[in-house]
Amino acid sequence: MSDNESEVPTARSIDRVGEGPTIARLVLFCLKVGLMSFGGGLSGWLYREFVQRRGWMTDEDFASSFAFAQMLPGPTITNLTICCCSRFTGSVGVLACCLALLVGPFFAVLGLYTVYGTLSHNPVFQAISDGVVFAAIGMLMIICIRGIRRTIAFPPGLAVIAGTAFCVGVLHWPMLPVVLCFAAISVTLAWRTL
Amino acid sequence: MKDDHNILVALIAVLAPFSLLSVGGGSAIIPGLQHQAVDIQKWITAEQFVEMFAVARAAPGPGTMLSTLIGWKVAGWAGALVATLALMMPSALLCYGVFRLSNHHSEKKWNRALRKGLAPVGVGLSIAGSMTLFRLVGGGFAAAFITAVSTMLLMLRPNMSAIVVLGFGAVLTVLMRMPI
Numbered sequence: 449m450s451d452n453e454s455e456v457p458t459a460r461s462i463d464r465v466g467e468g469p470t471i472a473r474l475v476l477f478c479l480k481v482g483l484m485s486f487g488g489g490l491s492g493w494l495y496r497e498f499v500q501r502r503g504w505m506t507d508e509d510f511a512s513s514f515a516f517a518q519m520l521p522g523p524t525i526t527n528l529t530i531c532c533c534s535r536f537t538g539s540v541g542v543l544a545c546c547l548a549l550l551v552g553p554f555f556a557v558l559g560l561y562t563v564y565g566t567l568s569h570n571p572v573f574q575a576i577s578d579g580v581v582f583a584a585i586g587m588l589m590i591i592c593i594r595g596i597r598r599t600i601a602f603p604p605g606l607a608v609i610a611g612t613a614f615c616v617g618v619l620h621w622p623m624l625p626v627v628l629c630f631a632a633i634s635v636t637l638a639w640r641t642l
Numbered sequence: 643m644k645d646d647h648n649i650l651v652a653l654i655a656v657l658a659p660f661s662l663l664s665v666g667g668g669s670a671i672i673p674g675l676q677h678q679a680v681d682i683q684k685w686i687t688a689e690q691f692v693e694m695f696a697v698a699r700a701a702p703g704p705g706t707m708l709s710t711l712i713g714w715k716v717a718g719w720a721g722a723l724v725a726t727l728a729l730m731m732p733s734a735l736l737c738y739g740v741f742r743l744s745n746h747h748s749e750k751k752w753n754r755a756l757r758k759g760l761a762p763v764g765v766g767l768s769i770a771g772s773m774t775l776f777r778l779v780g781g782g783f784a785a786a787f788i789t790a791v792s793t794m795l796l797m798l799r800p801n802m803s804a805i806v807v808l809g810f811g812a813v814l815t816v817l818m819r820m821p822i
Contacts, residue, residue: 500800522730526704530741557701577700585775591805609765
């Protein structure tokens with residue numbers, strides 16, 4: 449598969465899995481994501497499903513939704529699910545997706561609380577949940593790699609990527625002002641190229 | 643019965659505003675939540691709060707599922723349900739509304755500029771997110787190795803199921819930590 453053609457998903461959807469995004473398919477997917485979302489960071493899975501595997505969204509749509517989901521209040525994964533799913537289904541469908549996303553964690557957190565002390569100090573459980581997070585970081589890395597590759601021809605975009613990552617990830621500056629600042633610069637730059 | 647009803651209303655009144663304040667994934671509201679639940683409402687003790695925080699972090703789902711546990715402690719199943727929805731619904735509705743509004747104008751020039759401009763910011767944030775997660779799980783060789791392997795797998799096998807990759811990470815971590 450060729451990554452640099454990612455802006456035109458329709459042209460390369462032949463090697464994609466499955467068909468269109470039905471409500472049942474979306475809800476089932478959200479259920480799975482919810483159950484596996486140890487430590488957060490499963491945004492990479494949404495990317496994989498919606499952009500890479502199914503070709504339902506473009507890279508740019510996903511990356512902008514991702515920034516959008518983080519800027520607004522609420523868990524990123526919930527907001528991102530809302531942004532991705534509401535492209536394909538109405539308010540009832542989106543509600544169903546949100547509930548599907550949360551039903552697994554709801555019972556899991558209560559279950560874990562009742563057995564707290566035995567399970568959460570269990571080294572095997574700890575290793576499993578850490579391992580899931582390690583692999584989930586890999587999925588986030590795919591967004592990073594493909595995003596950088598896509599922007600490589602546009603140096604100001606690369607500077608925005610690097611600046612945002614550095615201020616939030618290394619300097620630990622508060623996310624919202626940083627994002628607003630870089631978004632203003634980046635959107636202005638984008639406006640001038642259009 | 644009257645008391646049960648009152649406590650559910652109190653849960654909504656206290657938690658719903660936090661929903662709209664939980665910018666940046668939710669860790670921003672933890673101190674405020676603790677102050678309300680422990681000092682002001684006296685729903686739980688400080689020790690219980692810390693324990694709930696740890697459990698919510700260990701369990702799948704957003705860290706703000708901490709509210710589910712507070713609700714559960716205060717009013718059982720009904721409390722858990724009400725507390726979860728109180729913390730999730732307002733931000734979800736806001737996100738849905740704002741997204742629908744902007745998507746409605748998706749062909750306008752300002753909207754295309756917005757999407758095109760936000761994309762690199764989103765990529766930068768996912769780099770920052772990877773770093774934060776990496777630190778959160780303690781980093782180290784195992785983390786770097788498994789992250790690298792799963793990244794390669796995902797690059798080389800774009801159709802591989804995510805569950806398989808996540809499961810692979812879990813199994814490999816268990817094996818690597820096993821005392822020989």
